[in-house]
Amino acid sequence: MQSTAERTNRSDTPRTSHRRRARPLDERICHMICPIAAAMVGVCLTGIGLLHVTLSLHRQHSFADDLLSIDALTFLIATLSSYFAMRTQSARRLHRLERIADATFITAMLLLTAACFIITYVLNA
Secondary structure (H helix, E strand, O other): OOOHHHHHHHHHHHHHHHHHHHHHHHHHHHHHHHHHHHHHHHHHHHHHHHHHHHHHHHOOOOOHHHHHHHHHHHHHHHHHHHHHHHHOOOHHHHHHHHHHHHHHHHHHHHHHHHHHHHHHHHHHO
16 A cells, blocks of 8 residues: 555656646747747738838728738737747746737737738728
């Protein structure tokens, strides 16, 4: 029969190994979000430039360029939060910044998709 100490050690082992695995997983997510979000800022800025050229030729107005500007700022927040998450030494701060990076990245991707639909509608109208 096992003593209480042996049961405690066995039950703690998976949790301890899970904690050790959680930090590299978070770092990999931040390493993925940072360059992708930074590239998407460039995509948004390119889209704004092309949209201004196209809309000025057709003498149309759209709020898609405003949406792309907000989107570029949202991608910038995702980039900065993932960058600072990689630089931090605190596990608590790492997880908080990683959650911010995830949420803002997903929000920015949804905004980019909405902007694409608006641009398609405006240019085809």
